[in-house]
Amino acid sequence: AFCQMPNHFHLLISTDLPIETITKQATNLTISYAKSYNKLFKRKGGLFQRACKIKYIVKETSISKVIMYIHRNPIHHGFESDYNKWMYSSYNDLCTFNTEYVAIEKTLSYFGDISTFKKMHQEYKKNLPGLIYELE
Numbered sequence: 001a002f003c004q005m006p007n008h009f010h011l012l013i014s015t016d017l018p019i020e021t022i023t024k025q026a027t028n029l030t031i032s033y034a035k036s037y038n039k040l041f042k043r044k045g046g047l048f049q050r051a052c053k054i055k056y057i058v059k060e061t062s063i064s065k066v067i068m069y070i071h072r073n074p075i076h077h078g079f080e081s082d083y084n085k086w087m088y089s090s091y092n093d094l095c096t097f098n099t100e101y102v103a104i105e106k107t108l109s110y111f112g113d114i115s116t117f118k119k120m121h122q123e124y125k126k127n128l129p130g131l132i133y134e135l136e
Helices: 019-040 060-076 091-095 104-109 114-123 131-135
Strands: 002-004 009-011
Touching: 002 060, 009 060, 060 114, 091 104, 091 114
Parallel strands: none
Antiparallel strands: 002 009
């Protein structure tokens, strides 16, 4: 799952790589993106609110909650009032079975099927603050 917003992004990945490798790759990704963006728009400085922050999800039962948190984050930050309309997230890719950036089958397996995925997103109320910290 992913969601990009004007001042930060969320990316949920599944990997067996060591923590050090993930941390290094995530840092390289944000630095590379900032450099490319700054070069393209002839600007300088940081793009994101804070440095790269990584949360490790140990309990598989928490993954569906994290996916919904990611997709609904633009509402939480006031960028959009409807997560269905936010075009910079994996929500619509999952709903249309677009496999270009998302592992559809694996992601939907945490929900059962696409109808449950949609229903759970609709029922997931604005209980966002602190959710990620509860999942650690």
